[in-house]
Amino acid sequence: MTETEKVQISKTDFIHYLNCPKSLWLLKHKPDVYPHGEFSNYAKKIAAEGYEVEEHVQALLSDQPKAHTYSFQSIFQTERGLYARADVTRDNGDGTINIYEVKSSTSVKRGARHNQIKDAAFQKIAAEEAGANVASVFIVHLNRDYVRDGEIDRQELLVFVDVTNEVAAVEPETRAEIDRALEIMDQTAIDESSCTCLTLTKSNHCDAFDYFNPNIPKPSIYNLPRISKAKLAGFVAGGRFELDEIELGEVTQKQALVLQSAQSRKPLIDQTVLAGFYSKVTYPIYFLDYETYSSAIPLVDRARPQAPIPFQYSLHVKRTPGDTELLHAEYLAKEAAMPLALIEHMQNHIGATGSVVSWHAAFENTQNKNMAALYPNKADFLNSLIERTLDLEDLFKDGYVDIAFGGSTSIKMVLPVLAPDLTYEGMDVANGTDAMEAWIRFITMSESADKDQLREAMLEYCKLDTYAMVRIFEEMERV
Numbered sequence: 173m174t175e176t177e178k179v180q181i182s183k184t185d186f187i188h189y190l191n192c193p194k195s196l197w198l199l200k201h202k203p204d205v206y207p208h209g210e211f212s213n214y215a216k217k218i219a220a221e222g223y224e225v226e227e228h229v230q231a232l233l234s235d236q237p238k239a240h241t242y243s244f245q246s247i248f249q250t251e252r253g254l255y256a257r258a259d260v261t262r263d264n265g266d267g268t269i270n271i272y273e274v275k276s277s278t279s280v281k282r283g284a285r286h287n288q289i290k291d292a293a294f295q296k297i298a299a300e301e302a303g304a305n306v307a308s309v310f311i312v313h314l315n316r317d318y319v320r321d322g323e324i325d326r327q328e329l330l331v332f333v334d335v336t337n338e339v340a341a342v343e344p345e346t347r348a349e350i351d352r353a354l355e356i357m358d359q360t361a362i363d364e365s366s367c368t369c370l371t372l373t374k375s376n377h378c379d380a381f382d383y384f385n386p387n388i389p390k391p392s393i394y395n396l397p398r399i400s401k402a403k404l405a406g407f408v409a410g411g412r413f414e415l416d417e418i419e420l421g422e423v424t425q426k427q428a429l430v431l432q433s434a435q436s437r438k439p440l441i442d443q444t445v446l447a448g449f450y451s452k453v454t455y456p457i458y459f460l461d462y463e464t465y466s467s468a469i470p471l472v473d474r475a476r477p478q479a480p481i482p483f484q485y486s487l488h489v490k491r492t493p494g495d496t497e498l499l500h501a502e503y504l505a506k507e508a509a510m511p512l513a514l515i516e517h518m519q520n521h522i523g524a525t526g527s528v529v530s531w532h533a534a535f536e537n538t539q540n541k542n543m544a545a546l547y548p549n550k551a552d553f554l555n556s557l558i559e560r561t562l563d564l565e566d567l568f569k570d571g572y573v574d575i576a577f578g579g580s581t582s583i584k585m586v587l588p589v590l591a592p593d594l595t596y597e598g599m600d601v602a603n604g605t606d607a608m609e610a611w612i613r614f615i616t617m618s619e620s621a622d623k624d625q626l627r628e629a630m631l632e633y634c635k636l637d638t639y640a641m642v643r644i645f646e647e648m649e650r651v
C-alpha cells in the first residue's frame with residue numbers, strides 16, 4: 173500500500189489487532205512478507221463454515237412474515253476507515269435497525285482470544301458512525317444439541333442471542349481500541365526489531381514471530397515444553413535465549429530432559445520407560461489412525477453441529493516381532509455418512525486380541541467412545557479398542573527426548589529425525605486440516621481423474637501416519 177492510502181479496518185482486522193497490533197500492521201503494510209502458516213488453512217475452513225451458516229439464517233429469515241425488513245450483507249463504511257459488512261440487519265420501521273452477527277460456533281464465545289461480543293461491538297460502532305441507529309444486537313449461533321433428522325430444521329439449528337446489553341458494556345473500551353488500532357495502522361513504520369511475544373510461550377506465537385525476532389537462536393528457550401510465563405520472562409530479561417545458558421536446576425524435570433539433550437547434543441534415553449512400554453505390547457499390533465470431519469451444518473441424519481465424525485482410517489498390522497510383511501487396511505467414506513460402515517470395516521481387520529497403537533491416542537479413543545455411544549451394538553468392539561490402546565507419543569515425553577524434535581512430541585517433528593526417508597513434505601494432503609478440506613471436496617466431486625488423484629492423496633497421507641508409527645515403534649524397539 174502507498175503512504176497516502178487510508179488503511180481500512182474490518183471486524184476481522186480488529187480481532188487480529190486485539191490479538192496483536194504488530195502482526196496486523198505487518199499484514200496491512202507488508203503483505204508480501206507476512207507469513208501465512210498452517211493456521212491460515214484452518215481460518216479458511218472457519219470462514220467457509222460461516223458462509224454456510226449464513227445461508228441457513230437467510231433462508232430462515234426469508235420465510236418470516238416480515239421477511240422484507242431483513243437485509244443481508246449490508247455494508248457500513250466510515251470516513252476514518254472502519255468497514256463493516258453486517259451478516260443481517262433488520263429495519264425496525266422506526267428509524268432504528270437491529271444487527272445480527274452469524275457465527276458457526278455452538279455458543280457465544282467470550283474468551284480472551286476471540287470475544288464475539290467485541291466483534292459485535294465493532295459492527296455496531298461502524299454502523300452508527302456510518303449513520304445508522306442501532307437498537308439491538310444479536311449473535312446467531314448453532315445449537316449444539318440439535319440432531320439432524322431429515323431436512324435441516326432451521327428453527328432448531330439456530331439460536332438467536334440478544335447481546336445488546338453486553339455490547340453496550342464493552343462499547344467504550346472497544347471505541348478506544350478502535351481509535352488506537354487506526355492510529356497504529358496509519359503509521360508508516362513500526363519497530364520491527366522484536367515483538368511482545370518474547371515473553372510468551374511458543375503456543376502464543378503467531379506465524380510472524382521469526383520475522384520480528386530474527387536473532388533468536390534455534391533451538392532456544394522457547395523449545396522448553398510447558399515453560400511458565402514467569403520463567404520465560406526471567407530468561408528474556410537476562411538476555412538468555414540459548415539453551416546452553418540455562419542451568420538444569422532452573423527448569424522443571426520434564427524441561428530438564430529437553431535441556432540435557434540440547435546441551436549434550438544427543439538424545440536422552442530412559443530405558444526403564446521404553447522397557448515399560450514394550451512390556452505392555454502384545455502381538456498382533458494394530459497401528460491405527462483416524463481422520464475426522466466436523467461440519468458446522470450436520471451433513472447427515474444423527475449428526476450434530478461441529479461434532480467430529482471419523483470418515484477415514486488407516487491400519488497397519490504387525491503380526492509378530494519379526495514380521496516384515498505388514499498387513500495394511502484402509503477405509504475412506506465415499507460420501508457423507510455416520511461411521512457405521514467404517515466401524516464394520518475395522519471389525520473385519522482388527523482381531524479380538526493384540527495391542528492397538530496410536531499417536532496422541534486420546535484423539536482416537538475419544539472417537540471410539542463417541543462411536544460406541546452412537547452404536548451400542550458396536551460398543552464391545554470399540555471399548556475393547558480403547559482398553560487395548562497404547563499411546564506411542566508417550567515414549568517421547570520422557571523415554572526418548574531429543575532436542576531435534578524441538579521440544580515437541582508431535583509425530584510431524586519426531587518422524588523426520590527417526591525415519592528421515594519418510595516425509596510429509598510435498599504431499600498434496602499433509603495434515604489433518606488438509607485431510608478435512610480434501611474430503612469435503614472429494615465427496616462432492618463426480619468421478620474423474622482429479623477425484624482419483626485426490627482419493628490417492630488422502631489415502632497416501634493417512635497410510636503414512638500409520639506406517640510412520642510402525643517405523644518409529646521399530647526404531648524405539650531397537651533403541
Ligand code: SF4
Pocket residue numbers: 191192193194195367368369370376377378379380381384
Ligand atoms: S509473535 Fe509477535 S507478531 Fe506474532 S502475535 Fe506475538 S507479538 Fe504479535
